[in-house]
Amino acid sequence: MGAQLREYKQKISSAQTTKKITKAMELIAASRIQKAMARVRASSPFSRAVTRAVSAVATYTTIDHPLTREPEKVTRSAVLLLTSDRGLAGAFNSQVIKETLELAELLRSEGKEVVFYLFGRKAVGYFQFRQMVAAEEWTGEADTPSFETAKQISDALLQAYELDASEEGVDEIHVVYNRFVSMMVQEAESIRLLPLEVVEADETAGETSPGETYPLYEFEPEASDVLDALLPVYIQSRIFNALLQSAAAKQAATQKAMKAASDNADNLITDYTRLRNNARQAEITQQIAEIVGGADALAS
Structure with missing residues (x-):
């Protein structure tokens, strides 16, 4: 006894x-999430503004540009997976990895070859354990991602996008990450970065949303030059915002x-x-x- x-x-x-x-650890995550959310709030308006500007320029021009050109046949697709460097965050990493694998299976069912780009030690460890091949990997900044890392990722993706599929290039780019919804909810989300899906403005109302209209642009010298300048900025801003969203969602998942x-x-x-x-x-x-x-x- x-x-x-x-x-x-x-x-x-x-x-x-x-x-x-x-x-x-709960208190540490609660203190870090405020900084992470402040960075998300600071970057989101710029990311939305760049996306809106690109959509507006593409809507009011008929130029054939790689940014909006739909290839006749997509043979290779790039998928960027964003995870964390550490665990102890519940289903944070498993749900985004599951979303990535489901997206890859869907793309393969359409006859496309999938090329993976990994961010975060959890994604790298998962692929290494299962002997899956990735084109490039980035680790070490999942908690506090920097714009330089986002630029490196966007440069690598753009370099692959500008090459033909026969030259190990890709025809489209997808990003899978955890989006911060609230302190209790973090959703795995997949978006297609390129080619850009342009939503045509309503010709009758001329509005994208109530009280909002697309601006009219005059191009000097060419619209293609504007899109060439906007392309890297658009990719960098979207990837950086996704990195910040993932970091904030990770802190919320850790706290929970x-x-x-x-x-x-x-x-x-x-x-x-x-x-x-x-x-x-x-x-x-x-x-x-x-x-x-x-x-x-x-x-x-």
Whole structure:
């Protein structure tokens, strides 16, 4: 009975130590998420403005440009997967990897070859463990991504996009990442960066949304020069925003996972405390029974 009491005490002590660690990690994630969300809020307007400008220019021109040109046949597709460098974030990495594999399966079913570009140690580790090949990898900045890293990724993708499929190039570019919806919800999302899907403006209303109209542009010297200048800016801004969204979503997922772990530790402490009290009460009852039995034996 004494050994059982010692076992319960050890388990209670382990649960209390675990709770201290998970509570500290929860507080750290809560402090970091504010900075991550501030970076997302700062980058989102520029990313939307660039996308809107590119769409407006492409809408009001008839020029054939690689930015909006739909290839006759897509044979190779690039998929950029954004994960974190660390775990302890619940289903954060598994859901985005699952979304990527489903997208790759869909592209293969359409007769396209898939080329993977990986960001984050979790994506790299997953592909290495399963002996899957990736074109390029980037690690080490998942928590605080920099614009320089986004530029490196966009340069690599644009270089592959500008090559023909016969020269190891790609015909389209997809990005899969976790989008920050709220502190409790982070959704895996896949978007196609190139070719740009241009939404034609409403010719009757001339509006893309209530109260918003596309600007009219005059090009000097050529519209193609404007699109050439906007192409790298568009890709860089979209990728950088996706990196920031993924970083903020990771901190929120970590906070949620550590909160659940702390609650589970509390439940374990409560359960083991009850078991310890029951075992101690049983030991006391057994000792009293032995004393009474010994007294009866002496009396008889």
